[in-house]
Amino acid sequence: MPGSSLGALRLVHLDLKGAPPRVSYLAQIFPLFHTLGANGLLVEYEDTFPYEGELKPLQASHAYSPSEIKEILHLAKLHKLEVIPLVQTFGHMEFVLKHEEFAHLREVATFPNALNPHREESLVLVGAMIEQVAALHGGLRWFHIGADEVYYLGEGEESKQWLQQEGNTAEKLCLAHMKAVAGHLLSTHPAVKPIVWDDMLRGMSEETLAESGIAPLVEPMIWDYAADLDVSSRVLLVDKYRRCGFPKLWFASAFKGATGVNQSLTLIGHHLKNHLQWLKVAESLAADGLQGIALTGWQRYDHFSVLCELLPVGIPSLAVCLQTIENGGYSEQVKETVEKLLGISNLEVDTFMSECSGTFPGSDILSLVTQISFYLKPSVDELLERNRYVTGWFSLYHRKRKLVHPISLHHFQPQALSLLSKWNGVRQELQAALEKVFYAPAVDEWLEENVQPNLQRLQEVMDDLDGAIQAPSS
Template identity: 35%
Template sequence: MRAPPRPDFFVSFLKTVKKLGATGILLEWEDMFPYNGTLRVLPAENHYTLEEVTTILTAANELDLDVIPLVQTFGHLEFALKNEEFKDVRAVPSEPQALEPSRPEALKLVKDMIDQVMTVHALFKPTHLHIGCDEVWYLKRETNGSAIFVDHVSSVADYVGQKHNVTPIIWDDMLREMPVEELKRLGPLVEPMVWSYHEYGVRDLPNVMWTRYAKNFKTFWAASAFKGADGPVALMPDVITRVRNHVQWLKVVERVRPEFSSFGGFALTGWSRYNHFAALCELLPTGIPSLALNLFILEAGRMDPTSCVRANKFLNCSVLAAENHYTLEEVTTILTAAYELDLDVIPLVQTFGHLEFALKNEEFKDLRAAPNEPQALEPSRPEAVKLVEDMIDQVMAVHAHFEPTHLHIGCDEVWYLKEHGNGSAIFLDHVTAVANHVVQKYNVTPIIWDDMLREMPAEELKRLGSLVEPMVWSYQESRVQNLSNAMWTSYAKNFKTFWIASAFKGADGPVALTPDLISRVSNHMEWLKVLQTVRPEFASFGGFALTGWSRYDHFAALCELLPVGIPSLALNLLVLDGGPIDSKLCIKAKKLLNCTVLKEFSYLRKYRFDDCNFPGSRVLQLVGNMEHLLKVHEYVVFSNKSKTEAWYSEYHSRHSFTSTIPFRKRENQWLLLKKKWEKLANEIAAELRALYGEPTAMEFLEQKIFPRWKALVDVLDLVARTREQRTWPRRPLPPSPEIRRFLNSSNILPPD
């Protein structure tokens, strides 16, 4: 056991193991068994009591888990041989690792341990006893090591079979190079458990070994590792390595199984120390995800995404969630607040395109439409539909308490279908399947983004007409104008209800800091015109969705954060409410946002909202300061670009080869600008930590501020180094190591 859990946790672990599909437990008690009498020095001070051992075994029995006790009887007997009382039965006096079987007291020690363990286990009718016998290294140095090994194992196995009427199992490593004649003696007595804890180790087990085992043993077992095999001080199992270990074992067992009469099964070992004296490695709780995944893989007989999905679902975890994801309690708090404010919440679950957050993961890479692009799903795979349904089910399980009427299922920008000969059919089949699942299971109406429908023939749209409602999206005035009359006519023939999606932020460039109020208002004003024209053609209009993206997709950098878009949101909600875009409307928006300056202007561009006091308004003020500082930065750093490139570049910095003269007038400006960036960074970080948490605060700084600050630090460092410099190297200066690779790869010059 080597890192024994408390009995109550042990019992809960057994329940988990049973739910995962295991049929039994291989249990090495080592010094946690309550040995007594002449063996009373063996138990650790914190050993299990007899009552605790019985509780554990009773729990396993009630769960219908077979328990195979493991009692080391040759090697790895450190816990016994370290004691004064048994030092004389060591094979090597200075090493308490292995037994010297020629001494009568050695066999008595082994039999006494077996008897005490089996006295307790006998109440639960075990069929096997594992007697260890691995890594008896000193025998490798003995000329008759094989004979010594077989003699001792035969004695122990005879004793186990005759007295306790169970079948002995042994680790196989000492048998692998053993002469066939010696193996014959063990054939009728034991069953080998072939162990290897790494993919390559399993793969490299030689065919000749398997042939010899098959000739001498009717039954074999395979031992993998779900933890405890990735380094003697590892804190966590390497799940990829663990999976590869099990997948390779499946291949090998499938190949060699026909050569034997029977296969005992897989033993998924989970060591917590490499031996009795070693430091702790992975503790049991850290290995449970690996155990779950690998048990599902063994059950499936192969590695597939379904095993990952099952493991994640069983463990109530998800590779989809970010490390700083909302907790279930936080999600419920948000939805409760919306409900109490009488706000309808429509959850949006992407189910086709824009699934980067899911498909980027190893577990779901086989479900991608394009192997190297985790953007869209390949819906023809059964696991793909299951992934989508699982996401919907988990989201709706929470939202259902608040009685939603709609679920948005995404389905925008599935670009690969544009290059597919039957792209429309694929799209319609998948959307129909997802929409049916949503309607039948949750009795809510699915909404989809409309862009994939715009060029679809009206006859094909009929399939979706009774299932979904399209949300027509366009975030720029000109693009709203360009939505064709033919498209609207087709939609009106096939859909009773339509929605409109505008943008109050997140549509003015993938790295924009603030929304362009003119563009945002123009977008909404144009939508009002279009709505007035097309509304009579439909039975109903669902409403406006004012989108406010903070990234263009999952991999994109941050664009406008929510607080900086709130003035735009306020202004455009007032526009949609029927207000003309004039000074009165702008003043109304400023009053709603608790602004202090209510002066009227004739132009919208004149209105500023950095004097307002709403949640997050300080972020808006600081981002405004940042935009100003960016203009100063561009002027100070790049106003004399030719000078900068002539005396400061990566080339000059790498060789410390420049002069301070061109920089003298600018150095103070750079120092002042650097300090301003540092002050702003600290102020923004404090605000963003409060509103978003550390990860988003750090990402914003790294993307928006750090590159500017770093450029100043680099040039100031070069100036400082140059000021201290008293000599300079002779030309020519050695080229960058990268330049030769560049020349070779570009075929500009032949290599040396």
């Protein structure tokens, strides 16, 4: 079967932190995922899971209800998408450790990112999180326990004391916690295999990894989102993991959310190159130990960062990447298939798509976000910073003193009114489109970050102009 060199499973990563889609939107795109070649979902719930009891503070205001989770799982099954939940259990714990109730479990007291691995209560906490998530997911084969980017590990007070003892290292500390979490999962759910991100393991020696006993417990997911991914180094890394006794491995690429923390549009070419490199890695390996690939689609870089490309914006990139894997490469035929399935007249992979009029679910959002990303700020800059009547006769000096030459009004007031009217209209149209797909917090955040600053600049000039017109002439 074409593309099978990347393993049996092709997972679409749904990063729900920050902009969880409404279930009604997932019902529209799951069939598309399946048609494009996906057969699984890696669902990273973070604060959108309906945690109960002592974990209830972890729930965001827009968290899914238990019945919505069941509906998502039903829709996934309907469209032959196997679900693998992802719960962070070590690093990227901001959504837990920011809360006062759990702040005492931080590795470094002032930073909410990493869990203190010395506390028994830490394992109780992540065990409870895993149990609540697993309880809503029947028939799981895998459970992703995260464990990437455990920044500042070893820098907490308890770790510093522990590391002073002979033979103790930060690597051993990391492995001990991973083993404890994986061991808990396996003891309560023996049929479920834990997956971990591999970055904390990469730099460890073969001897350290082999002696730790981690290999039989987890399946590492090797992630690399670069367009120029180094094929030979990744092949060597796979070989190393296999020599250390890991029987099964995963790869992780990216279809969005990996090229800029506040990126609003997806550069398809970057992600296409990333997948072509992963195909080369797979071709250099025996396929028997590779479970599959997760196509990550990050929604935030971490819990506290801004939103990057929204899911509907990344759909054309996802389509290109899935079809490239499905066909073992990119071709004119792949391009035509994607155009047909998404209703796009001309797919552009080497530049941002200048105009998008697709028919796929959420294509109106892509079209409006593209319009705003390309034209909003430049059009406002053109008026406020390059129109000589604004810069020369209605500068900040004039605005502060409510001074305006009546003649200069004719040269920019109509244009400013027209521009404000146009972009307010686009904003309202986008808000309506976003509200069909996302909950209010995500809609408000995206508009506040990407639209409001420039609309506000325009509005303030108009307000100052009204004030100057009404001011008594001196």
